[in-house]
Amino acid sequence: MGNLLRVLSKDYTPTNKPDIFVDFENAAPTETELPVWTTVQAALQESSSILEGMQCYAGASCEIRDAISNPRNVEDQDKAWQALRPLVSQLKRYYEFSLELEYIVPQLLGKLCSNELTPTEHLEMQQALVKQFAEILDFTLKFDDLKMTNPAIQNDFSYYRRTLSRRRINGSNATEELDVPNEMANRMSLFYAPATPMLQTLSTTTTKFVSENKDIPVENTTDCLSTMASICRVMIENPNYRARFANEETMLFCMRVMVGVIILYDHVHPVGAFAKNSSIDMKSSIKMLRDQDARRVEGLLNALKYTTKHLNDDGTPKTIKGLLP
Numbered sequence: 001m002g003n004l005l006r007v008l009s010k011d012y013t014p015t016n017k018p019d020i021f022v023d024f025e026n027a028a029p030t031e032t033e034l035p036v037w038t039t040v041q042a043a044l045q046e047s048s049s050i051l052e053g054m055q056c057y058a059g060a061s062c063e064i065r066d067a068i069s070n071p072r073n074v075e076d077q078d079k080a081w082q083a084l085r086p087l088v089s090q091l092k093r094y095y096e097f098s099l100e101l102e103y104i105v106p107q108l109l110g111k112l113c114s115n116e117l118t119p120t121e122h123l124e125m126q127q128a129l130v131k132q133f134a135e136i137l138d139f140t141l142k143f144d145d146l147k148m149t150n151p152a153i154q155n156d157f158s159y160y161r162r163t164l165s166r167r168r169i170n171g172s173n174a175t176e177e178l179d180v181p182n183e184m185a186n187r188m189s190l191f192y193a194p195a196t197p198m199l200q201t202l203s204t205t206t207t208k209f210v211s212e213n214k215d216i217p218v219e220n221t222t223d224c225l226s227t228m229a230s231i232c233r234v235m236i237e238n239p240n241y242r243a244r245f246a247n248e249e250t251m252l253f254c255m256r257v258m259v260g261v262i263i264l265y266d267h268v269h270p271v272g273a274f275a276k277n278s279s280i281d282m283k284s285s286i287k288m289l290r291d292q293d294a295r296r297v298e299g300l301l302n303a304l305k306y307t308t309k310h311l312n313d314d315g316t317p318k319t320i321k322g323l324l325p
Helices: 002-008 034-044 047-055 061-069 074-112 119-125 127-148 151-170 182-192 197-212 218-237 249-268 282-290 294-306 318-323
Strands: none
Touching: 034 074, 034 127, 047 074, 047 127, 061 074, 061 151, 074 119, 074 127, 074 151, 074 182, 074 197, 074 218, 119 127, 119 218, 127 197, 127 218, 127 249, 127 294, 151 182, 182 197, 197 218, 197 249, 218 249, 218 282, 249 282, 249 294, 282 294, 282 318
16 A cells, blocks of 8 residues: 555655666567566567558458348358458457467566666666567557557457357357357457457556556556656657667657557556656657657557546646647
């Protein structure tokens, strides 16, 4: 309780002002990082192909429309079912990746939030693990953005569940092997129901980590998140740091990570990221985004506006709300 009261105290501020460079492009694991890094890296290998699959997800809207329009046409019903099965198997793969995140994120947080170092020291001395956590945040924002902008995903899965139920009642599934049977479909439904399913997974996992690891003070986790957000902003604002980026995409990566960690902090911290006493400088963070090319950051500003938890709280300063109209 004392840790929580300290986090909620208006007098509480982080003890360190982070001003370090995290090498998101080339950070390699040290010997002490290697065990966790290896486990996490094995899971992250799949993230790129998942995003590619989401980008190419065309859905079965035409087949579903024909099946609904002609409910007595057996051929149209079968076409829709056969079109849906590989698509739902694809969605199952993405759901199973979220279970991988539930497994690896606590391992990362356990290292990055331990009592052995300050938040800044963790981020400076464990850069390979910081890079992996940043890649998870980056993946989360990209995945959820693709999900939100493609209604076919939710529509396909909803129709699949209705059809699965109907076929089970009719006995059509008696001899049919299903990659996504009813019990799995129910679990997947809970995952895909939120607008931002991967963020929900990350938030729930982080909150669970905080509650279950009593030996790690809660502010270790919130300080790690706020420090990481500040470091990303400083790296973007500081021309000397920007000059060290070999890839132009790294700057956008830093912005996505900053937004991702702010959103996660806002979901995990008791009063969120937008409160007056927040350890994240939200005014500077939002202004920095607004100073960029609008086409590159529109999605990030929308993410802060629509996927955070505390923006519209009474305690959020009007100046902050005014920056996200």
